[in-house]
Amino acid sequence: MPGNACPDGREPGGDGGALARARHLVLHGGGLPDAWAGQAQWRLLDVHFSRGLNFLVAWAAWRADTHRPRVLHCVACTASPPGADELLRAAPQCDELQPLARQLAEQCWGLLPGVHRLAFEGGRVLLTLCVGDAQALLRQQQPTADTVCLGPASDPDPWRMQTLKAVARCCRRGARLAAWGAPPSLPEALAASGFTVQAAANAPAGGDLLQATFDPPWQPRAGQPPLPHAALPDGQPPGHCLVVGAGLAGAAVAASLARRGWRVTVLDASAAPAAGASGLPAGVFASHVSPDDSVLSRLSRAGVRTTLQTLAALAPQAKGVEWDDTGVLEHGVDTPVRLAWEAGPGLDWSRPPTPQELHASHLSTDAPAAWHARGGWVSPPALVRRLLAQPAIAWHGNARVARLQRDGDGLWRALDDAGNLLDATLPGAELAVVCAGPASAGVAGVPLPLQMLRGQLAWGWHADAPSGAAWPAHPVNGHGNLVPCAPLAGPGQAPNAVTGTAHLGWVLGSTFERDQATLPVSPADEAAGRAANRDKLARLQPALAPVLAPAFAPGLPAVHTWAAVRCAAPDRLPLVGPLDAQALPGLWVSTAMGARGLTLALLCGELLAARLHGEPLPLQARLAQALASERL
Structure with a gap:
């Protein structure tokens, strides 16, 4: 086997067979890369992470595709996470996957039971690793999946009816599912869960690949979501966002949204970023x-x-x-x-x-x-400047926002102390995020119990x-x-x-x-x-x-x-999320970091972006609830 090429794996068994099966499962079974072409994001659910081969295959395909989605999400479940050495030993010895496996191994530490967000490619490839019982974690997290990969027949958990029902609750209509070596009972169980099952096809690496599409004849009943629905309407592309505040909270939100395609304008009353509580040396x-x-x-x-x-x-x-x-x-x-x-x-x-x-x-x-x-x-000021130094982010200093106002066209605009437009040249924004620390309540025009x-x-x-x-x-x-x-x-x-x-x-x-x-x-x-x-x-x-x-x-x-x-806030935790999705659509907040901005601000930026875009949550649902603005 040449050292610089991945094996085609036409023979079953060995690294080549495992790699070929993973490619056929993820790519052929999921209809990739054609299915994700031109999409803003693609969400892959891997019910059996094992040693990460399915994720590596999806990541490599994303890197190679010029029509790839802006963000690739993979939610993967594992009862017992592999160690870094185990991941590296199991990775195919080829130039395509070995560098990716090394990056994955470098982040596979401290994987306690729960949910862990690992980030690659500057935050555009995201692995949400759920450690514990797959059924319980999927019910808690309720990620939305575009593609589902079920585990090997040697792992009985994915074939349990309870797990299949939990998987079905995560699927959008039209999501594709693929499974290797399925037992005879699986097609019937999938059909009962709302999937239309195609005939199993023989794959080059040996074994049968079962494929199915989530398309129930009934209207799926939505369960109790972990957080109130606040995502953009389906199909609405990212537009213009106003962020008020250029400290850690505001810079984190701006960077997270810019990675997802937003044009972000950051307004701050001071002459330089990080001039407030984020300016500590x-x-x-x-x-x-x-x-x-x-x-x-x-x-x-x-x-x-x-x-x-x-x-x-x-x-x-x-x-x-x-x-x-x-x-x-x-x-x-x-x-x-x-x-x-x-x-x-x-x-x-x-x-x-x-x-x-x-x-x-x-x-x-x-x-x-x-x-x-x-x-x-x-150095927080250095971090803030680097977060704001993205082409999609425009920073404006000496721009004190007294309050935000939503006009009749549904766009948010910034007003000065006299109630006039702060800057007539600034376009209105579909989204406004208040990250103004102590001034947040005044800018938002919403009473917030901030100390x-x-x-x-x-x-x-x-x-x-x-x-x-x-x-x-x-x-x-x-x-x-x-x-x-x-x-x-x-x-x-x-x-x-x-x-x-x-x-x-x-x-x-x-x-x-x-x-x-x-x-x-x-x-x-x-x-x-x-x-x-x-x-x-x-x-x-x-x-x-x-x-x-x-x-x-x-x-x-x-x-x-x-x-x-x-x-x-009264409970000493940040406030992240919409302020009033019904009365003030498009007005969000990320504030009240207290003394933990360096620890929590970047996580809060990712949580806000995930909620806005209907992405998998970057942390355990119960922890996201503890940060949600709706709790107050």
Whole structure:
């Protein structure tokens, strides 16, 4: 077999036979690539992920097709996810699939039971991996499928009637289904579930391929959807969208919609992006842990995965300068850090620290702590600029939107304080998304129960720090957080202005000043904030604090203050979704990130886009419900 060509697999068995069967199942059985030609998206449901061969075949076909859909979705079910090594060993040894298999293997870590979104091709090929019982997960998620692949006969689960009914509920009318080596009872079971079954055809790789089309003679009864229906009408193409706010939330929404074909105009009151709460010089992202693996813990893992995927795709060359996945040590300060697992894939996320990791963080070996391997630091302004730097996104600064108004033509327009059009040259938009943080309620004209949270950071240059400071080797969080060493801005520039002549600095914070929204901070409040951050450092890093503490004295240049106002919902989770689909069609929101914008904003952008386009949800349905704007 030539090393640079995939085998044709005409003989059954071996890698070639498996590959030929996968190609015949996915492509011939699904009518691809002809069926997806010119479509905005195509949704493939693979009921038996196994070692990912069906997904690799679909991905390779998408890459090779000039008429491919803009976005390819694959929802795949597996009771037990394969490890990275297993995926690589099982992948056909050919130049077409091996690079794809390596990319897939690189993301197959930390696959706890639940739903995991893996992103490839800059977010245009998306794999939603459902780990657990296929029937239960499909009932919960209810993804819409254009093509369905059933698993091999050696795996009995796909042939269960309950699973087939769950699959049928996911199919749009006209969806095509294909199955290998089906038992004699399968055609009858499929017919009872609403499928029209074609005769099984012999395939080159051996075995019979059963094909069917979902076309029930009855009107399928819609079940209770995981979230209220808010998708665009079938056939409506992406148009123009106004996004109000150029922080992390707004930039994430703009990027997610631009990937799906929208023309996006981003309006912000400031002269530069990320001028509000997203303008901190550097911040920490890491998963939250709890002994019961709470909603926030699961949300944070989904968010960290999305953040890491985005950074690796957008700025791989800027690793170490604008971001780094160094890992994060969580110091429990006064209480133990308790994990929900002692073994398994959860350890890919968080585990007890080694003595060496504690030593590198200048903590005692008995300090209550956890090591978050999938964490790090990032410059939010740099990330925002990269998200907005897409041809389909137009950013407008010094554009303060007082409120949005839907005109008689059904289009949304931005108004200034006087009630006039903010910019007469801006076209109306079919969609408007409010990501204005504390100003979101006013801009939307809808009462939102947002609490203002002013936060103050301390930051400084390493060159100005006292000598002998015991800086930890990695970011530390717990009681506040510390980025001990990151390139910040050059002298005389704002700390959020990342330049090519960046200098190494540190960032510490933040305070939580509830119901405070006044900026700039008064001298008295600034002194209180400096003292509060100094006290956080004393608990977070007891070896570093005594050396650095004198530099916190008011008037000394070694420690600078940065402040901004964030906002939070009553349950401390973001608000994502439509504001009132009936009364205000086309008005959506992504806001209330609180102190977790770096962890959750990008995930929220993907959730908004998924709901708008009727795509598979990027996270478990119960977690999506926890973020949905309709909950309030």
